[in-house]
Amino acid sequence: MTHVLSGFSFFSGGFMEDNRMTENKEDNGYRSILCAVYGQGEEEDAAASLDELESLLNTAGGEALSRVTQMRDKPDGKTVLGKGKIEELAALCESEKANMVIFDSELTPSQIRDIEDELGGDVQVIDRSMLILDIFALHATTAEGRLQVELAQLNYTSPRLVGKGKSMSRLGGSASGSIGSRGPGETKLEIDRRRTRARIAALEEKIEKLSAARATQRAARDRSGLCRVGIVGYTNAGKSTLLNYLTSADILAENKLFATLDTTTRRYTFREGTEILLTDTVGFINKLPHHLVKAFKSTLDEAAYSDILLIVSDISDPECEKKLHVTLDTLDELGAGLKPKLFVFNKVDAADPEMLSSLSSFATSGYECCFISASSGKGVDLMTEKLLSLVNKGKRRVTCLLPLSEGALVNLLYSEADSVETEYGPEGVTCVATVDDRVYGKIKNYVIEE
Ligand SMILES: Nc1nc2c(ncn2[C@@H]2O[C@H](COP(=O)(O)OP(=O)(O)OP(=O)(O)O)[C@@H](O)[C@H]2O)c(=O)[nH]1
Ligand SMILES: [Mg+2]
Numbered sequence: 001m002t003h004v005l006s007g008f009s010f011f012s013g014g015f016m017e018d019n020r021m022t023e024n025k026e027d028n029g030y031r032s033i034l035c036a037v038y039g040q041g042e043e044e045d046a047a048a049s050l051d052e053l054e055s056l057l058n059t060a061g062g063e064a065l066s067r068v069t070q071m072r073d074k075p076d077g078k079t080v081l082g083k084g085k086i087e088e089l090a091a092l093c094e095s096e097k098a099n100m101v102i103f104d105s106e107l108t109p110s111q112i113r114d115i116e117d118e119l120g121g122d123v124q125v126i127d128r129s130m131l132i133l134d135i136f137a138l139h140a141t142t143a144e145g146r147l148q149v150e151l152a153q154l155n156y157t158s159p160r161l162v163g164k165g166k167s168m169s170r171l172g173g174s175a176s177g178s179i180g181s182r183g184p185g186e187t188k189l190e191i192d193r194r195r196t197r198a199r200i201a202a203l204e205e206k207i208e209k210l211s212a213a214r215a216t217q218r219a220a221r222d223r224s225g226l227c228r229v230g231i232v233g234y235t236n237a238g239k240s241t242l243l244n245y246l247t248s249a250d251i252l253a254e255n256k257l258f259a260t261l262d263t264t265t266r267r268y269t270f271r272e273g274t275e276i277l278l279t280d281t282v283g284f285i286n287k288l289p290h291h292l293v294k295a296f297k298s299t300l301d302e303a304a305y306s307d308i309l310l311i312v313s314d315i316s317d318p319e320c321e322k323k324l325h326v327t328l329d330t331l332d333e334l335g336a337g338l339k340p341k342l343f344v345f346n347k348v349d350a351a352d353p354e355m356l357s358s359l360s361s362f363a364t365s366g367y368e369c370c371f372i373s374a375s376s377g378k379g380v381d382l383m384t385e386k387l388l389s390l391v392n393k394g395k396r397r398v399t400c401l402l403p404l405s406e407g408a409l410v411n412l413l414y415s416e417a418d419s420v421e422t423e424y425g426p427e428g429v430t431c432v433a434t435v436d437d438r439v440y441g442k443i444k445n446y447v448i449e450e
Contacts, residue, residue, distance in 0.1 A: 030062035036104040037075045059256045065096045078114045086118045103127045109160045142262045144210040151203040152295035211298040225416030227276045227391045230306030234323040235283025237312040238346040242374040243280040263302045270388050274418045284330040304336040316350035343369035399449040403428040
């Protein structure tokens with residue numbers, strides 16, 4: 001059994017060189033029990049959410065032994081589960097030899113301490129967000145991604161790593177990091193508050209600078225005048241597979257949650273010649289806490305800078321509709337809810353026919369949507385046709401006669417219009433081009449045919 005340190009060493013101020021991005025494919029010895037409290041009538045939702053928590057745990061390299069759930073009007077303020085249930089959990093930890101308990105809801109630092117006390121001090125307690133951050137630490141590859149993870153861990157995980165779980169005594173940048181404690185949290189106990197605050201400020205500054213660099217890149221892309229299409233959706237829906245299929249982008253696409261943490265943009269040319277920019281983005285997930293969204297804002301914001309959204313859903317997943325709503329809510333939160341959208345239902349090859357027909361009604365309710373298999377390419381041609389008509393919505397094909405003195409307008413058409421044809425004559429340049437409203441505004445005095 002090996003442990004893989006995935007995150008930052010606080011003292012070296014960066015990722016450990018030799019184990020960067022090493023996936024932990026083996027069982028790393030984290031024997032976990034999953035816990036949730038749910039209200040009346042929420043049993044099914046709680047079970048689905050725990051299934052997802054188990055997938056998250058597997059992605060982080062841990063193993064779920066069993067689940068402890070309790071229906072309560074509201075969680076116990078101190079230990080979330082009631083007294084009897086906590087005793088049951090302690091006995092289960094002992095009989096199953098569990099060394100970790102993961103709660104599906106957000107825990108406060110004092111709840112973690114109290115639950116660890118109740119469990120005898122040898123079991124580490126973490127929550128869903130800490131687990132998600134751990135996966136982010138495993139999967140972050142770019143400088144910005146790593147800084148965002150470190151910042152989120154310092155703000156969220158480190159105050160919570162106050163417990164007595166055994167692993168806590170072995171911290172400090174060694175390769176013994178455990179799930180939920182990998183990354184900067186490992187050194188938290190050894191540094192004082194002042195240094196933590198200084199580090200947070202330094203990280204925020206670095207992230208700010210990188211966001212500015214990202215904005216410059218974005219501005220360069222904007223100057224290309226190409227329509228920007230964002231591929232968004234719940235994690236594991238098949239976003240990267242779709243971008244790979246369309247553009248041979250060679251992005252890692254895996255049956256894992258949060259395989260993609262960084263955005264990738266590629267040019268895509270439709271058969272008739274129109275070019276667009278396609279961007280793969282980080283996946284969304286249910287119960288992504290606000291402070292996490294904040295740390296990853298500039299990554300998540302990519303969606304907000306798109307002109308059109310391709311919303312990818314995994315139709316082979318029984319939770320497809322719920323996850324689509326989470327996606328739409330997250331887009332609203334990011335201020336991208338009103339953008340033109342094409343709903344792409346992926347994995348038709350593996351879909352249950354019932355799900356297919358239930359979502360087909362979605363297709364008739366006024367939304368632009370299509371059904372595809374991004375891995376085989378089935379339905380993708382129809383999808384690109386629909387996308388092209390969205391791209392061209394609001395655009396018109398015009399003929400204009402530009403005087404020879406208006407060379408700048410000819411250049412503008414070449415850089416910002418589609419399918420441009422020109423013919424030079426004694427009176428000027430006759431141009432036929434597909435233009436959007438903005439370009440149309442600049443050439444409208446010379447338009448001779450629409
Ligand atoms: N059966 C089937 N599997 C697919 C299809 N498209 C993608 N997959 C699989 O679904 C899994 C997730 O695909 P990704 O492309 O990594 O998904 P993603 O949306 O980029 O996921 P994250 O980056 O983790 O948010 C991979 O194992 C893909 O091979 C499809 O059309 N059919
Ligand atoms: Mg991906």
